[in-house]
Amino acid sequence: MTEPLLETDIALAVDIGGTKVEAALVTANGQLVAGSRHRAPTGRERSAEELDASVRTVVESALAGVQPHQRLLGAGVGSAGPVFSPDGEISPLNLPQWRRHRIAERVTALTGLPTVVRLDGQCLALAEAWVGNLVGTRNAMALVVSTGVGSGLIVDGRLLSGGTGNAGHLGQMLIREVAAGQDPDEASVERISSGTGSVAWARANGWEGTTGEELVADALRGHPTADAAIQRSVNGLAEAIASVGALVDIEAVSIAGGFALGYPRYIEEVAAALARYSVLEHTTRITVHRSSLGGDAPLIGAGGLVWRA
Incomplete structure (x- = not known):
């Protein structure tokens, strides 16, 4: 204006x-x-x-x-x-x-x-940089991990939009090798880290629940498959953040979404995994925050x- x-x-x-x-x-x-x-x-x-x-x-x-x-x-x-x-x-x-x-x-x-x-992920990033916990950061990413995975980027203090308006979208980033004949989406961040993808993986490995809430509850009770699904989500997201950090040199990440925030240790575990997966020194300095704005x-x-x- x-x-x-x-x-x-x-x-x-x-x-x-x-x-x-x-x-x-x-x-x-x-x-x-x-x-x-x-x-x-x-x-x-x-x-x-x-x-x-x-x-x-x-x-x-x-x-x-x-x-x-x-x-x-x-x-x-x-x-x-x-x-x-x-x-x-x-x-x-x-x-x-x-x-x-x-x-x-x-x-x-x-x-x-x-x-x-x-x-929508760009709107999330704009909000966090405007009045949320990314205020004052010039290079940052906001994420929502829920039914899917959405995201947006703030680069040099500005919302990154891109030629079509789809810049910053993390969900379809591929973080696994795509085997011959495999659907590429199987290797995406969304399939690996979202609540929907985590439930599907757990059920394919013998877990009998149906929702992300049930998966989190069982993981907190020590169910091995449910816990493995949560760790798969955490690790996949940390790998993706490390890759974005290497490409764009972000300083901070804010995470929202019912699936991620429903698991009390999710933010801390993503931060720890990010340190493990960082190849470059500057990506180990990325701070990981719980969203202050929620829904x-x-x-x-x-x-x-x-x-x-």
């Missing part, structure tokens, strides 16, 4: 994921407006028209909270990827009904606001796109 910001300035934030879409109002100092947050379902079972209806529901509900003294300046959308930011389009892998979906155009049609679209970060970051992207 080029004009001076006022304390009453707000932005509309929309966060699109594989199971839900949320919208809220975000202040110019990075706070969610109380009572403005609304959620509606997404999911593979819903049609493209039903997904659009969910977006409309949360956007209209959030905008109903705008007060007469507030100035609404724009809208920011964070989405599961891939995205096509220059065109305002998204093609979330977990929402196959939407391919090159013109989400910016639709949000603008609903609101009359200029709309910026970025990868608010994607919406805060999406709102921040209006002012800081």
Whole structure:
């Protein structure tokens, strides 16, 4: 923004994921407006028209909270990827009904606001660098380890977006050799470190649970396969962070997500594994933090796109 910001300035934030879409109002100092947050379902079972209806529901509900003294300046959308930011389009892998979906155009049609679209992991990084525990770091990465693995990068003090808007995405980085005939995704960070991937690996090795929460609980009780699945997640993530550190020279990492933060020692164990896997001295200095913003970060970051992207 080029004009001076006022304390009453707000932005509309929309966060699109594989199971839900949320919208809220975000202040110019990075706070969610109380009572403005609304959620509606997404999911593979819903049609493209039903997904659009969910977006409309949360956007209209959030905008109903705008007060007469507030100035609404724009809208920011964070989405599961891939995205096509220059065109305002998204093609979330977990929402196959939407391919090159013109989400910016639709949000603008609903609101009359200029709309910026970025990868959800980039919104996470923007939020952490703006008002979270990455404040003051010029080179950092924010991660969410939950159903999947998402991420974003801050490089030289700026959010790294890339040519299509998909820069900084860690989930599909390959950290294992891909054997002949193997699906490359089997070697990805997401398949190895996410809650979904960890549960699938544990079940393939004899564990009988079904959820990430059960896996964490069994690991804490000393179940060997559950514990091995958690350690596989920790080690895979640490390998990926070491690789990113070697490439981009980051100073710090912030980790969010229910799967990672559900395991009390996850952050400390990632930091210890990072020291083991670091080939270069400067990657051993990367600090690993627990997210200070939790589930608010994607919406805060999406709102921040209006002012800081």
